[in-house]
Amino acid sequence: MPEKKLFSDFSPVSTELWEEKIHTDLKGADYERKLITKTIENIRLKPYYRLSDLEGLEYLQVPPGQFPYVRTHRTKNGNFLIRQDFLVTDFSTSAEKAKVLISKGVESIGFDLKDKKNIRYEDLKTLLSKIHIEKTEINFLHGNKEILSHLIRYAEEIQANTKKINGSLNFDPIGEMASEGSTPPENIAEEIQTLFALSQEQLPHFKLLGISGYHFRNAGGSAVQELAFSLSQAVDYLEAATDAGINASDFASKIKFNFAAGSNYFMEIAKMRAARLLWANILKTFGVEEEHCRMYVHSSTCDWNKTAYDMYVNVLRTTTEGMSAILGGADSLTINPLDSALRSPDDFSERIARNIQILLKEESGFDKIIDPAAGSYYIENLTDSIIENSWSLFLETEKNGGFTDSFHKGNIKSSIETVAQKRDLYIAQRREILLGTNQYANLNEEIKDLELKSTPATDKTLRKYRGGEAFETLRQSTEKSGKRPKVFMFTMGNLAMRKARAGFSANFFACAGYEIIDNLGFATVEEGVKAWEKTQAEIVVICSSDDEYAEIAPPIFEQLKDKTIVVIAGYPKNSVEMLQQIGIKHFIHVKVNVLDTLQNFQKELNIQ
Template sequence: MADSKQKLFTEFAPVSTEAWMNKVTADLKGADFDKKLVWKTNEGFSVKPMYRAEDIEGMAQTTSLPGEFPYVRGTKADNKWFVCQEIEVENIEAANAKALDILNKGVDSLGFVIDREDVSAENIAKLLKDICVECIEVNFKTCACASVELAKILAAYFASANVDLAKVKGSLNFDPTGRELARGKQFEDAAKAYAEMIDATKALPNFRVLAVNAAYLNNAGAYSYQELGFALAWGNEVLAQAQAAGLDVATVAKNIKFNFGVGSNYFMEIAKFRAARMLWANIVKAYTEDADAAKMAAHAVTSDWNMTIFDAHVNMLRTQTEAMSAALAGVDSITVNPFDKTYQESDEFSERIARNQQLLLKEESHFEKIVDPSAGSYYIEHLTASIAKQAWTLFLDVEEKGGFLAAVKAGTVQDTVNNAGTARRAAIAARKEVLLGSNQFPNFNEKAAAKIKTLAQDCGCDAPAAKVLDFTRGASEFEALRLATEKAAKRPKAFMLTIGNLAMRLARAQFSCNFLACAGYEVVDNLGFETVEAGVEAAKAAGADIIVLCSSDDEYAELAPKAKAAIGGAAILVVAGAPACAEDLKAQGITEFINVRTNVLGTLTAFSKQLGILK
């Protein structure tokens, strides 16, 4: 038997970075390495195709252990997290019954969303009836105007419930700044409210009453470094306000809970949470030497921004990878949004699936058994350091300009994040960012209008008075286009006129069907026609509104003018590809081309306007 302490692969000679680069350069055959293999992230830094040990030499983050400052590897020595599910409290007794039911189905963290009109000692007692608050995590969210009252009611309830107050874990989501960001509603004298809430719950050391809801930024389309940089400035604003009001900073820090969104950029999200703990620890250390105060309490909720109405079951794939990122990154709790959240109040099936997505990670994949498995990964350590640098630069910029609250009141934060969301939607329109089922590989015959039941709600406490975040999802413009098609008197039909080179016509027909189905058009594919005239005749017989000529670039110079002449004004002629003769064809009045460089949304919108579906 081989020596069990022998290192693996010792029989292989080490390969230097220079040798690797020589091999890569040779394989590139003269192509530029940086242009071909190095890509630039939305966060503004470059990512190489390979990393080696030398790339992480000197990084301080690689020397710490889980539970050690600066907590890049986690604030604890294990990777256990709470499985959280939110409950909209519309009926107190029904909410209590639902809570008891899902606690028996794997949930160990409850998130009650309660209207301010229902905030009373009697209702809280009914809501928490028969729930062992020492065994789970209990979280509450209500209107900011009722949060102080709710904090006092909860403190009184726990004190009278004959429980060990040190074992009561959870939070109250009081976030006046987030309220202004998301709803444009200002809150006067937040520092006073901070003091009242902290004082009311001082007997509950593991119950946090102040929130930094960075998930708002995520749901508005912020890039990862923006969400992190603004979240740090947001948390620092709370500390600064509390300090100015004479509160103990360490106590305030121990009362802050960060609620982050988590998107589908798998490795970047892992790095984001690792960097978040590290940077927050260093910020708090500037105020106090209390090591426990420097531990970030981080909750992750899967992103709303990239969820879709069409092909909604794909949302489960997105939320699964998002939950994986958060779990591997060592967050304290996770909420997985049900896949149908975008179009209805989630039902029992979708909520069960959302719960089970986390339970699978725990019980079958054993994610909670290993702490920070990404530690030492050259790639992830590089991402952690890079996103930390970008977020820290943004944090310092916000601080130099007066702090986070000043930036919110000036609209700087809202503009920055909304511009990022606009840029990302533009990338989706051009398929530079893919949302399966929306801008790529749609379910051709799906209809969704009948299933949309979700309505926006407002707490109604006052009118908006400031700029707000734009929560338009990435798929929203494609969905609006497709829903307009559903409402049209006639569903447009796109006919593939396949002719000539067999391989090219089949590939381009497949591409074109996928392209046009993103608008909800009916697509008719064909194996091929002997002549253009036969293809046009078949298209007219089928009642085609759009005829797509699918052939090879070399054949378009001859075939496209014939197709135009045969079609006349009976349908829109589209050429699939980007042939060298495109300018000559345009001069002959053939103006529509679709290819991989085409803006999908813009092109389909123009077609829908020509067809009278859109104004």
């Protein structure tokens, strides 16, 4: 029996036919507005992708392990190191903690030294005393030449095989300038030359430079900005190294990129793939051989989208972020604890963060595969779009003198703030959702004395903050006021519409921490007013259909206008002018700025 190809009975459908069918179904509606999505990165997403969309992507036929490394530098599996970072305040206690973490599955440790500038050799010796430094990757979140010297001395003292020591120093004076306002050394080239000379023979596999791209993401920047500015920063270091006489190929292997994994799942996978191609091409222009044009990436989950309210949702966020980082090809991963953006993590939150990584590796087998996104029409096109947009921004930054000069001119800070302000607006309008904060808030939750850990921007630094802080501040005002306003749902008329609008209104006011009083529905205005009198709610929301508001709203408003704040759920175009004329001024609907509207209600209720 001859073989029959699958779908051979069906005629192929061309893109033109698809488009014709779509335009027919749109019935005259604007194609661009209805079906095209613009991301915060200014990338245009189509409603569907086809094989023809892959035409012209030259790297598609390049296998893993080959230049330009879109599909990672690995060839056997997608293994990644499970890393956990923590603040070091006491060296002896931290040494014991590192030992415990390793026994629980951690393969890489990130030490955040509280006082990195004054660390003594004996302190570092104590810190590393419980670790087998040949088997565990050692990372210092903010390193310098003193720490590197101490590490080399310690390795020699215990007679360790220094060629088996892996990790990173994360020397990043330019990144610290942007995030903390510190002044970089007068001659970065000399500093780099000293570090390189110290490590090249003794610690050949130890990374020296850490490009901290997460600073841009935690300031509200986009994936494209993170990538472009990180590459520009790396080029500043690379130029300084080559000016100091260091071979570009040798120095390239000493650089590690530290990226933040955000919540846009496919965007993050594509970002990692795009990053490797761009870095490989940049290195090639410096004369680096193709086999040495590899990018080493550590990913950590982003702080910007983490929330104080409904905090356990952060576990879900970090899980998907970790997944995208691994699938994108991260060499190591830190899942930040669910409460790390708000306070010092406890043992429970650290354990959950660690176990997410172990689960992804040991149970889900994410380390067994290499670049599973390869060939996906959507992700390949997204990768290409990120490459194009990031390269354009990178070239613009280089044209302005490189990262350092561009930052001093204010160009980078201004660029980040423009995107951050746009994202803030999207959150205020609920175009970008933070579950439990600006949508579907937990009505029974209350946080005592929430301290926001954001750092204000200065003329010289980026602002580190979280997207949900404005809503959290709003809700804190309610909780600290000592009174929790009641919102009474005056449901009447069309069953489907009153239920839908009551649900919308409940979610709306819950974001400010108000108490919601829902009702099944009232047959008459008088019945509803009597029910309200028992509650004395500060806000009444009339929930009905647009067609019924002209009849229902005026008598309700007449009886309650001097006793409470009356709100219409929706914006009934045919009767809104009449309703405004009788004195109704509050309308809540999907197009309003939720944050501004709730802040205005706070003022009206005298909640500061």
